[in-house]
Structures are given as structure tokens and as C-alpha cells.
Amino acid sequence: MQAVARRLGLTTMALYRHVADKADLLDGLVELLLTQFPLPPPDLPWQERLAQLAHGVRDAAARHPGVFPLLLQRPAETEPARRVRDTAQAALGDAGLDPEAAARAERLLSTAVLGFAASEAAGRFAHHDHAVRDADFACLMRSLRLLLEVTAADRDTGS
Amino acid sequence: MQAVARRLGLTTMALYRHVADKADLLDGLVELLLTQFPLPPPDLPWQERLAQLAHGVRDAAARHPGVFPLLLQRPAETEPARRVRDTAQAALGDAGLDPEAAARAERLLSTAVLGFAASEAAGRFAHHDHAVRDADFACLMRSLRLLLEVTAADRDTGS
DNA sequence: ACCTGAACACCGTTCAAGT
DNA sequence: ACCTGAACACCGTTCAAGT
16 A cells, blocks of 8 residues: 555555445456457457467566455455456357356366466566466467367267 | 554554564465365375365365465465475376476466465455355366366377 | 544564564 | 563554545
């Protein structure tokens, strides 16, 4: 709070005009974070859209490692959070999942991607090169795509 | 610090005899957390071992929601952390992955499971029933097993 | 409407001093 | 060796008071 106020050239107490408390300020920060990467246009293939979303999330984590871990901590029911989630769910729907399955897949996929990005931001993989982490991320992306394609194929053949 | 000291019936300053600082105390807590679930015996099938590990992690998160999120934040190079990781890597080796691939798969799988458990502990899925979260977790487990089996099959047929 | 001063109840940490 | 008292530099937050 004091650091933020100093940066704005105000006293600490002036902040409480614009923000209810510290948690409210942090909520505002994660909301801002979710607008820091582009949402893929809906006419791209669904694989492409999910990949762009995941890369955007990872980039945002790299640019804002301090705030990012908060994303995994709160329900994120703000407008920008909803926009990101709807984009992912739409892509999963186009992958052939029914709405309920798409919602579940979105929760699981976002957890995997957010978890990876948060781990990286917090330095959990700090003893690995950036090249290793890039390969890890690529492997994660490949695995998730494979999984969705296998699931879709199972559905198509009715097995 | 003060709360811990009060619970021990000591003054706050007495803690600094046994612990370097607050971060050190928290490191000790996550170390303890990693001993709170059983490591599966190595004679079980690898699918079984990974499943037991994942369930153990989720239970630990449910029992200690306050400390758990810290697991995703630090490198975890302590002895208990290594034991858990080695158990997972051994199972992945038995699934047919070479050592490098097993290490990578361990990083990705642990991130997915830890991310899910941390999300649950922190209340990110608080607006969903426990039944929904159980189904989510079951879906995650099924997906990860499927993924490993597909990968193993690909390797066996040399494609 | 927006900002400030003064104050409150808390933090983690250090260090000289005690037994 | 282990613990304590006193002190320091910090937190977030409130509220009456200023413009």
C-alpha cells in the first residue's frame, strides 16, 4: 500500500478512496493481468485458438511474475476472467465437447496451464534452463492437443 | 511468528533459535507436508502408484489448505520432496519413458496435480460442489493415464 | 469529491542481557 | 544452549479534519 501510494505521489490513506482494501487492489491487478494478452479471433481452428491462449497466459506470467500466482488463488469471477474462460470453452466446444464436458475441460486445462505458468513465474523450475522450460511447455501443449484429439476420435467412432 | 510462538508457549524471539527466519519456517512446513501421505510400494503397477500419489497429494491439500499453495512457489529441493519425485519418476520409467522423458513428464504431471490441489485448497473452485470437483479430479486422472498409455503405445509400435 | 495527520494494532527481526 | 526485554523499522486500516 505504502509503496503504491509513494509511486503515485500520494499518501497511503488516499488509496482508500479508490479501493476498499488491499485484497480489492490485488483483485484489480489480476483483472488487469487478464487483459494483457490478446484473445484469439474465433475464425481460427480451435487448436490454434487454445495454443494462442496458452502462450498469451505464459507470456503474461513472465511479464508479471509478482502478481501472476494470485490467479490460482481466487475464483476469478470478474468480466475479463469470464471473457478468457468463454473463449476457451468455445474452442473446446468446436473440438466436439458438449457444454458440460467443455466446462470441465476448461477447468482442467486452465489449471494445467496456469499451474505451469505460475510455477515458472515463482521460480519452481529455476534450476532448469529457459530452453528446458520451453521444451516442457511445448510437450504440455502437444499432450493436451493429443488428448483432445483422442477424445474427439473416441466420440466420433462412438466407442 | 507471534502466533506460532504463542501456540508453543514461548516468546516470538525464542523461535529464532530454531529457525533462521519466517521463510525457513515455511520451508519446514512444506517439508512436513510432503511426509503426510504414504508413498506407494514399488511392486504395484505404475498406474496404481501414480494414482495413489495423486490422491495422497489431494488429501494433503485438503487437510492443510493454508500451507499447500506454497508447494507451487518454491523449488522444493528438500529430502522429502526428492523422495516423492523419485517415486513418480520411477513409476513413469516403468510406464516405458526413458529417464529424460520421465523427468519431464514428472514436472508436467506434478504441475497439473499440484495446480489442481492448490486451486481446490485456495477455493478457486469454491462455487462448485465437492461432487463436481471429485468428478473433475477423476477426469484429470483418467486423462493423464490415457495420455501415458497412448504415448507408450506409440513408442511400442515405433511410430 | 478528494486528500491528509494522527493514531491504532499489528508485523518480522536484532541484539544485548539474562539463566 | 536456550530464552527474554526492549527496541526498530515496517505493515494495513480508521477516522476526524482539512480543501
